[in-house]
Amino acid sequence: MTRTSKVGLLGLVAAVTLLLTMPSIAGSLDLDAKGRTESDQDRDSYNKPEELFAFWGIKDGMKVMDLYPGDGWTTLLLSQAVGPKGKVLAYASYDHESFDKRMKEAGGLKNVEETVLAYPEGFETLDQHLKKLPDASLDAVITIRNYHDLKNPIPVLAELRRIIKPGGILGIADSRTTTAIKRDPPVCRIAEDVIIKEVTGAGFKLAGVSQMLSNPKDDYSRAFWDARWIVDQACLKFVR
Numbered sequence: 001m002t003r004t005s006k007v008g009l010l011g012l013v014a015a016v017t018l019l020l021t022m023p024s025i026a027g028s029l030d031l032d033a034k035g036r037t038e039s040d041q042d043r044d045s046y047n048k049p050e051e052l053f054a055f056w057g058i059k060d061g062m063k064v065m066d067l068y069p070g071d072g073w074t075t076l077l078l079s080q081a082v083g084p085k086g087k088v089l090a091y092a093s094y095d096h097e098s099f100d101k102r103m104k105e106a107g108g109l110k111n112v113e114e115t116v117l118a119y120p121e122g123f124e125t126l127d128q129h130l131k132k133l134p135d136a137s138l139d140a141v142i143t144i145r146n147y148h149d150l151k152n153p154i155p156v157l158a159e160l161r162r163i164i165k166p167g168g169i170l171g172i173a174d175s176r177t178t179t180a181i182k183r184d185p186p187v188c189r190i191a192e193d194v195i196i197k198e199v200t201g202a203g204f205k206l207a208g209v210s211q212m213l214s215n216p217k218d219d220y221s222r223a224f225w226d227a228r229w230i231v232d233q234a235c236l237k238f239v240r
Contacts, residue, residue: 029053029080035106040073046229047144047173048212049077055210056171056237061085062139065163068122068146069114071098078142079109089138090114092122092129124151130159138164142171145224145233148183148190157202161240170204170238173213175231177220187223192234199238208237 029050060083069075069090078088093099093116103109141160150156160170177189200206218232
């Protein structure tokens with residue numbers, strides 16, 4: 001065997017070994033699982049959970065925070081994605097009644113832990129609550145259409161950076177508006193460049209921008225609850 005072939009073989013062995021020791025990317029999700037509704041199927045069509053989780057790098061065995069889980073649409077699917085060896089922290093749950101109803105219908109998810117922070121407190125004092133969590137204890141934090149509501153994003157981002165492991169992920173999807181408006185509270189929108197500036201300013205690195213949730217025909221004067229299927233969403237991946 002030549003030196004070149006030996007080097008190539010060693011490289012192949014190393015690559016295979018790395019693949020075998022890495023957690024696998026989340027596989028297919030069961031979109032018909034217990035606890036899911038007909039309206040969830042509609043949401044699946046425009047929020048594309050499998051593609052979104054793959055973009056953010058959600059993997060089997062991860063410990064992930066679902067920040068502001070709402071009625072648990074994301075939480076239930078994250079529970080599947082991280083598997084029995086993983087864990088999902090449904091943190092700052094402001095719609096406990098709907099969330100609890102979904103979890104009970106799902107039969108109870110052993111890898112999900114809910115922390116209730118009633119509205120609006122959860123958006124006003126989140127950084128103080130996050131201080132209770134240990135350093136570098138999470139593989140990822142994801143939040144969908146909630147970043148725009150943060151009252152104090154800078155201290156919150158500092159705490160998220162502290163509790164996410166080095167190399168860990170912060171995934172944000174939110175309803176876009178124009179740069180000229182920056183934040184538009186009445187319709188729950190935020191400019192994509194504002195998110196990027198604030199998050200990178202807190203020490204995260206921008207690792208990916210996806211157009212999978214984009215819709216150029218969206219009407220920025222309307223809120224997502226007016227016409228959820230047309231909302232133009234920023235889809236961003238940051239790394240600690």
